[in-house]
Amino acid sequence: MVSRQGGVFLARTVLIVAGGVASAEEAREAAKDADFIIAADGGFSLASRAGLRVDLLVGDMDSLDSPPQNIPILKFPREKDATDLELALDYARGTDPERIVVVGAFGARLDHTLANANLLEKYDLPVVLFHQGFRVYLVVDELEIPAALGDLVSLIPLSAEVRGIFTWGLRYPLHDGVLFRASTRGVSNEVVGLPCGVRVREGKLLLIHKPQGGGQ
Amino acid sequence: MVSRQGGVFLARTVLIVAGGVASAEEAREAAKDADFIIAADGGFSLASRAGLRVDLLVGDMDSLDSPPQNIPILKFPREKDATDLELALDYARGTDPERIVVVGAFGARLDHTLANANLLEKYDLPVVLFHQGFRVYLVVDELEIPAALGDLVSLIPLSAEVRGIFTWGLRYPLHDGVLFRASTRGVSNEVVGLPCGVRVREGKLLLIHKPQGGGQ
Incomplete structure (x- = not known):
């Protein structure tokens, strides 16, 4: 409104x-x-x-x-x-x-x-x-996404380095993790718990979410 | 071979x-x-x-x-x-x-x-x-592309900043120019002279070339 x-x-x-x-x-x-x-x-x-x-x-x-x-x-x-x-x-x-x-x-x-x-x-x-079908989120500080179990999630750095990454609900979790833009390490994670989200301390990150169309 | x-x-x-x-x-x-x-x-x-x-x-x-x-x-x-x-x-x-x-x-x-x-x-x-139909080149120092007049060329920075960019053959030339990744300034240039190329002093740059299918 x-x-x-x-x-x-x-x-x-x-x-x-x-x-x-x-x-x-x-x-x-x-x-x-x-x-x-x-x-x-x-x-x-x-x-x-x-x-x-x-x-x-x-x-x-x-x-x-x-x-x-x-x-x-x-x-x-x-x-x-x-x-x-x-x-x-x-x-x-x-x-x-x-x-x-x-x-x-x-x-x-x-x-x-x-x-x-x-x-x-x-x-x-x-x-x-x-x-x-993809949702691309610019992560500002902290983000929780409306997701279902089994959904695809990829983390794509925009900054050369993104530091202090904490995730929840993902199969391959990060705890105070670092991702580099010139690496594909953040591609193809999976939602295994709800809620699902990410927090970033330093740097700009994209979260790409692809609902798989299944139930919870 | x-x-x-x-x-x-x-x-x-x-x-x-x-x-x-x-x-x-x-x-x-x-x-x-x-x-x-x-x-x-x-x-x-x-x-x-x-x-x-x-x-x-x-x-x-x-x-x-x-x-x-x-x-x-x-x-x-x-x-x-x-x-x-x-x-x-x-x-x-x-x-x-x-x-x-x-x-x-x-x-x-x-x-x-x-x-x-x-x-x-x-x-x-x-x-x-x-x-x-697109060709995406990673520019290493200097690059000349096989192009025809009227072709589309975009310069997409991979580094946060790309410095010392010199182009030839493009409608909007750069002479010791700078491009920032978080800007779309390098998109949609056009080949207006041959040969067409780019030189980069500092940083990583992609050159995206789309032949228009026309003659020279």
Whole structure:
């Protein structure tokens, strides 16, 4: 819900719909609880297909045949120094939200996929990205995920080193552990207890969660 | 070609076939000039579909219904601390090759895609990864790519900072430039002159090249 404090609308959950690969169903799932929806350029098509109300359109409009007439547009020059997702995330951060949800960040172009994942290191608030059944969480201090036994969890460092990692509920636990970005050690862990979560003392970490669709 | 020096076979170009998304045609394209072919676990299926001769199979064999009987296998326990691609790359590096080509590194699982890209920071020799028309190069000192005018090029830092970047042949050139990993500034450059290349003084950089299929 959007609340009004001192005349300013404060969004609790901001959804960014980007131009990568996502189904309309996944976009609608990501949109649950969203107070404010930003379409990042080509993401507007996805938002439209999913029947989502877009509050703001951000980007250079190079992915749209004809920009919509009836919603606010934050237009950037075509020769800009950032992806549409970075522009949208920067704007979203400015609304001081409790969390940001993103759908369509990955998949259409490998360079965008890698750059958009790395980009998350820039931010310091809870972000979760939906991508074809995967949930990618930026871990800020501590995170518990809504998981079921048997789910897949991978820990992917964004910083060169991530230190002081404590996990609970995972088959291969870490207790004051260290992960290095240039190593694949954190890949393919498994949820074996609930609740399941991670705490990080130093560094930026992604937690990637893939529900296996089974029961608890 | 494999050459023999002092009784040791030296591979010039090692191909690693990994278990991600790739067509048989792309695997065969990546296999051109390969002296030695390593299948990383599930990559063996792709190599077989592509009709490639596999010299070594590396992994925990968890992706194969029945491991082949007639080729050498470097078997790791299932509860290992690395992806099959990391194990294969470590082995390949030990053969002291001139370059390593990889196909199937990306696409099947988002966590593998991100971890395998980050992993390249660990290596210090020319690696190129084929992925659905994209070529991902690990830049070691200097690199010129076989490109055509109009091709897409993105520069994706692996290190937190990459310094002393010089490019030639690109629409948005860098001259002693700096790129930060947590920024998408290096995405979506374009080949406007030939030859096209990049030199890096400090840090690890990926160059992602997407031929547009047009002429020169």
